[in-house]
Amino acid sequence: xxxxxxxxxxxxxxxxxxxxxxxxxxxxxxxxxxxxxxxxxxxxxxxxxxxxxxxxxxxxxxxxxxxxxxxxxxxxxxxxxxxxxxxxxxxxxxxxxxxxxxxxxxxxxxxxxxxxxxxxxxxxxxxxxxxxxxxxxxxxxxxxx
Numbered sequence: 342x343x344x345x346x347x348x349x350x351x352x353x354x355x356x357x358x359x360x361x362x363x364x365x366x367x368x369x370x371x372x373x374x375x376x377x378x379x380x381x382x383x384x385x386x387x388x389x390x391x392x393x394x395x396x397x398x399x400x401x402x403x404x405x406x407x408x409x410x411x412x413x414x415x416x417x418x419x420x421x422x423x424x425x426x427x428x429x430x431x432x433x434x435x436x437x438x439x440x441x442x443x444x445x446x447x448x449x450x451x452x453x454x455x456x457x458x459x460x461x462x463x464x465x466x467x468x469x470x471x472x473x474x475x476x477x478x479x480x481x482x483x484x485x486x
Contacts, residue, residue: 343456345449351457358413365416367404368392376477378405382469385411389474391481396427403474410461410470417454418474427482434475434482441471 344350373392380386387405391398401419418437422430436447437455444462446452461467 343454345446345456345459348460351459354417354454354457355409355413358416359409362403362412362416364402364419365404365412367402368400370400373400374481376474376481378473378477380407380411380469380473382466383408385470385473387411387415387473389415389477391478393427393482398422398425398427398430407473408470410458410467411473414455414458414471415474417457418478421451421453421455422478431479431482434479438472438475441468 343354367388367390370390370392373390376389376391378385378387378389385405385407387403387407390400390402390404392400401422403415403419407415418434421433425433433451436451440446440452440455441458441461444459446456446459449456458471461471
């Protein structure tokens with residue numbers, strides 16, 4: 342469990358997932374769903390690739406250029422979504438959206454390392470960075486249910 346009161350550790354995790362994201366490479370799987378994401382407020386541009394089989398997220402990757410918050414947010418989110426069924430994934434994303442907007446932790450265990458974004462709600466311009474992929478992911482997952 343992460344000490345959410347250790348701001349230095351939280352920043353370190355964000356920077357780690359920005360500089361060396363574990364999910365930044367597309368597989369070019371012909372069965373995957375691809376979405377291009379472009380921020381309306383900055384230069385962040387990402388491509389997400391998601392493979393869902395039998396309502397289970399089997400693979401999810403991303404590529405592109407984005408700020409530290411957008412990159413680390415999608416990388417951490419992917420770590421939490423892999424192998425979830427679409428219903429649980431939707432629940433997690435909605436919990437994360439609420440957390441980004443309010444800073445309120447409803448289910449800390451569900452968010453895991455995503456708690457590093459605990460102060461984003463205080464920086465309104467960063468909420469868009471951290472949530473760049475969320476609406477598209479919800480749309481994709483809701484279609485699969």
